[in-house]
Amino acid sequence: MNNFLQTPKISVVAPQKLKRNSTTHFMYVVPVNYDEIRNNIQEFGLLTPLLVNLDYEIISGNLRHQIAIDLGLKEVPVVFIDAPEDMKAILSVSTNKFRVKSIVEIASEIRFYEEYYSVGRGTRTDLNPQVKVMKEEKDSAFNSIGQYKVNKVKSIEKKVVQLHGKNIEKINKEFSRVDRDEITLNELDKRLDRELLKLNNKSVIPKNYEFITEKVKIYNSSCGDLYHLEDESIQTIITSPPYFQMRNYGTGKKQLGLEKEVMDFINNLCDLFEDSKRVLKNDGSLFVNINDCVINGEYQSVPELFLIEMKRRRWKYVDQYLWLKTNAQFTPGNRSVRNFEPIFHFVKSDDYYFNDTWLTEFIDDNHSISMGTKKKYPKLVSGLDFRDNILTNASSNTLELRNKCKTDGNFLMEHSATYPLSLPLIFVLSTSKPGDKILDMFNGTASTGEVSVLTNRDYVGYELNPQFIMASKVRLEGYELGQVA
Numbered sequence: 001m002n003n004f005l006q007t008p009k010i011s012v013v014a015p016q017k018l019k020r021n022s023t024t025h026f027m028y029v030v031p032v033n034y035d036e037i038r039n040n041i042q043e044f045g046l047l048t049p050l051l052v053n054l055d056y057e058i059i060s061g062n063l064r065h066q067i068a069i070d071l072g073l074k075e076v077p078v079v080f081i082d083a084p085e086d087m088k089a090i091l092s093v094s095t096n097k098f099r100v101k102s103i104v105e106i107a108s109e110i111r112f113y114e115e116y117y118s119v120g121r122g123t124r125t126d127l128n129p130q131v132k133v134m135k136e137e138k139d140s141a142f143n144s145i146g147q148y149k150v151n152k153v154k155s156i157e158k159k160v161v162q163l164h165g166k167n168i169e170k171i172n173k174e175f176s177r178v179d180r181d182e183i184t185l186n187e188l189d190k191r192l193d194r195e196l197l198k199l200n201n202k203s204v205i206p207k208n209y210e211f212i213t214e215k216v217k218i219y220n221s222s223c224g225d226l227y228h229l230e231d232e233s234i235q236t237i238i239t240s241p242p243y244f245q246m247r248n249y250g251t252g253k254k255q256l257g258l259e260k261e262v263m264d265f266i267n268n269l270c271d272l273f274e275d276s277k278r279v280l281k282n283d284g285s286l287f288v289n290i291n292d293c294v295i296n297g298e299y300q301s302v303p304e305l306f307l308i309e310m311k312r313r314r315w316k317y318v319d320q321y322l323w324l325k326t327n328a329q330f331t332p333g334n335r336s337v338r339n340f341e342p343i344f345h346f347v348k349s350d351d352y353y354f355n356d357t358w359l360t361e362f363i364d365d366n367h368s369i370s371m372g373t374k375k376k377y378p379k380l381v382s383g384l385d386f387r388d389n390i391l392t393n394a395s396s397n398t399l400e401l402r403n404k405c406k407t408d409g410n411f412l413m414e415h416s417a418t419y420p421l422s423l424p425l426i427f428v429l430s431t432s433k434p435g436d437k438i439l440d441m442f443n444g445t446a447s448t449g450e451v452s453v454l455t456n457r458d459y460v461g462y463e464l465n466p467q468f469i470m471a472s473k474v475r476l477e478g479y480e481l482g483q484v485a
């Protein structure tokens with residue numbers, strides 16, 4: 001580079017005679033210390049000469065030139081250099097190498113070097129000195145940015161282009177979030193990964209999807225009509241319906257949970273449980289995990305209203321468990337943080353099957369799930385922290401499955417309301433025997449299904465969203481499920 005500047009000679013010219021550099025003008029934004037630079041020039045004059053090509057195009061000094069015009073300076077110092085036409089652009093970028101840059105500017109610079117160098121790529125650098133200079137400039141610029149950052153920025157830009165096309169405004173918008181400290185480069189990269197994967201969902205996930213094997217059957221239809229199931233064929237139902245006004249599961253306006261009035265939600269939900277009475281065995285059990293929410297400053301009493309309506313519909317209410325949460329969501333307002341969710345146990349008759357002798361096999365020295373004499377008469381307690389690694393390590397149920405869906409299924413699993421495996425496990429063990437059939441009417445990602453298979457029970461699930469049934473398949477695929485239909 002330096003051979004253009006062998007005998008620098010300073011001249012003075014009127015700023016109006018100079019032309020802005022077309023390459024760097026769009027690359028670099030106004031620096032944060034603009035006012036400081038302007039005040040300095042106003043007080044002391046323009047001390048550093050601008051670098052100018054023989055045709056008066058500025059190679060380095062666009063900003064100082066603009067300030068000189070704004071301040072009405074009559075003349076500015078310049079050094080003329082005879083830069084070959086095809087080297088002008090790279091020279092103007094390389095003279096900015098040491099300025100402190102934003103990520104938007106860095107991305108712009110990387111783009112410039114990539115595009116510029118790609119013109120000469122493939123040419124032997126020992127035969128073409130100009131390409132050699134370009135390569136050296138690029139390597140030196142990338143070194144000063146840091147190769148890790150260069151790769152990250154390139155990877156992010158590639159993903160934005162995949163998502164939105166080569167839209168420079170969109171690219172700059174994403175990078176400027178990093179400049180504003182709203183997100184780190186790594187977080188942005190990961191977010192774009194998720195968006196790309198989600199885009200893939202459209203082509204990977206069919207409109208309807210069922211997973212049918214000998215031991216596991218997950219139907220893609222509403223649990224309001226359990227027409228696949230014979231009367232009194234199910235031993236235990238364990239389920240967690242969508243909560244009132246909490247989440248959108250992407251299955252349209254009619255999905256449960258989006259009702260405006262709480263009583264509409266309660267009635268719709270209890271209607272869905274009507275057919276389950278038909279399929280449940282006479283000594284069978286139904287467990288429902290349901291939660292409340294605060295609207296207009298007060299709790300909606302969802303669990304209580306649900307309980308009363310289920311009793312009115314002749315379900316026998318025999319027990320209530322509390323899922324004690326160590327990771328409870330913050331509850332806003334002047335009230336305590338609610339760190340529990342109820343689980344109601346309903347039955348059809350007084351002769352329901354209940355057997356907690358499995359607790360005698362279980363080492364529970366801290367009495368986290370049982371009370372009573374250690375080995376002889378332990379009884380299940382009703383307040384349970386299901387995430388506390390009791391019975392299984394189930395604390396990362398959702399995260400692990402999401403990663404598996406990405407690697408095994410190439411789609412983004414968007415379900416985030418899975419329950420820990422120990423929740424269905426305790427109820428399966430206490431109210432059914434191996435070989436029995438377990439049902440989850442709101443299958444989600446088949447946590448209940450996995451527990452059923454693990455404990456040698458058959459499983460049936462109902463789910464409206466095909467994506468979650470695909471996630472269920474990913475979850476269950478490693479198990480022995482008998483013949484696949």
Ligand SMILES: C[S@@+](CC[C@H](N)C(=O)[O-])C[C@H]1O[C@@H](n2cnc3c(N)ncnc32)[C@H](O)[C@@H]1O
Pocket residue numbers: 221222223224239240241242243249251255256272415417418419441442443444445446447448462463464465468
């Ligand atoms: C709280 S999630 C269940 C999560 C599940 N326990 C798990 O661990 O993955 C409720 C699920 O019910 C599904 N759903 C909503 N309405 C339904 C209906 N009428 N029939 C069947 N599934 C329904 C939703 O799509 C959602 O996946």
